[in-house]
Amino acid sequence: MNNSNIIMRIENLDKYFGGLHAVNSVAFDVEKGSIKSVIGPNGAGKTTMFNMIAGYETPSNGHVFFNDILITGKKPWQVAEHGVLRTFQNLKLSNHMSVLDNVLLGWHSLGSAGFLDGMFSSPLSRREEKKAKEAVFPILEWLNILDLKDSEVGNLSFGNQRAVELARALASNPSMLLLDEPAAGLNMHETTDLAKRIEKIRDQGRTVLLVEHDMSLVMDISDEIVVLNFGQKIAEGKPSEIQKNEEVVRIYLGGDDA
Numbered sequence: 344m345n346n347s348n349i350i351m352r353i354e355n356l357d358k359y360f361g362g363l364h365a366v367n368s369v370a371f372d373v374e375k376g377s378i379k380s381v382i383g384p385n386g387a388g389k390t391t392m393f394n395m396i397a398g399y400e401t402p403s404n405g406h407v408f409f410n411d412i413l414i415t416g417k418k419p420w421q422v423a424e425h426g427v428l429r430t431f432q433n434l435k436l437s438n439h440m441s442v443l444d445n446v447l448l449g450w451h452s453l454g455s456a457g458f459l460d461g462m463f464s465s466p467l468s469r470r471e472e473k474k475a476k477e478a479v480f481p482i483l484e485w486l487n488i489l490d491l492k493d494s495e496v497g498n499l500s501f502g503n504q505r506a507v508e509l510a511r512a513l514a515s516n517p518s519m520l521l522l523d524e525p526a527a528g529l530n531m532h533e534t535t536d537l538a539k540r541i542e543k544i545r546d547q548g549r550t551v552l553l554v555e556h557d558m559s560l561v562m563d564i565s566d567e568i569v570v571l572n573f574g575q576k577i578a579e580g581k582p583s584e585i586q587k588n589e590e591v592v593r594i595y596l597g598g599d600d601a
């Protein structure tokens with residue numbers, strides 16, 4: 344890569360599911376420290392893109408480079424070790440555990456060797472436990488959820504559950520976060536809080552790749568937007584450019600997602 348500001352380069356990614364060309368030769372770069380959003384109607388291939396980037400699906404063709412390292416073909420945990428972490432379209436938190444324990448799971452994944460030992464066989468030593476909490480409390484505080492640390496996740500509002508999900512992801516100190524529809528199910532107030540949190544994460548120097556249907560959120564916080572339709576990239580640019588793009592406007596006003 345000749346541009347050192349590029350943290351991720353996606354080269355002609357393809358995914359076929361049988362006869363369905365779900366992702367069709369999609370290519371784009373992601374600038375370091377930016378929020379880039381991937382939008383498009385249902386079934387456009389957004390989640391499939393994420394799955395290929397994060398190692399959950401093998402591309403039929405194409406490459407993803409992260410910091411100049413080829414990450415396609417690696418397992419999700421290997422991709423995460425490189426600093427690329429994804430969240431899921433449907434929350435994957437442990438509802439019966441406390442906020443703190445959920446976020447500690449993210450922290451433990453840092454030292455993957457001791458992870459399973461620590462969580463499931465031998466209890467953490469006092470010292471390890473103290474170290475873990477010291478690492479995690481500032482993240483909870485930073486996201487304004489420290490007062491919820493002992494609450495069961497299942498009892499929280501969706502907005503706070505999303506914040507816990509972000510905290511858990513941040514606990515493993517990723518340089519890039521892939522967020523799949525983080526605003527799904529949130530009310531307006533919760534969406535505003537989420538937007539502020541995502542911007543704060545970007546302002547820390549991390550890179551965010553966002554899939555989201557909430558257009559006002561996308562237009563507000565994105566530095567750049569990629570538009571997919573039927574697996575193909577049909578537009579890429581700044582929010583102001585995307586809003587003026589005729590093909591994009593036609594898809595959004597003419598389709599189910601208007």
Ligand SMILES: Nc1ncnc2c1ncn2[C@@H]1O[C@H](COP(=O)(O)OP(=O)(O)OP(=O)(O)O)[C@@H](O)[C@H]1O
Nearest residue numbers: 360363365383384385386387388389390391392432
């Ligand atoms: N594992 C799979 N096997 C077969 N087809 C799949 C699989 N995963 C996704 N698809 C199909 O690939 C296409 C792209 O799906 P994908 O989930 O990537 O879309 P999306 O843009 O994330 O949509 P949404 O906005 O609804 O989340 C869809 O037609 C979907 O049905």
Ligand SMILES: [Mg+2]
Nearest residue numbers: 389390391432
């Ligand atoms: Mg999806």
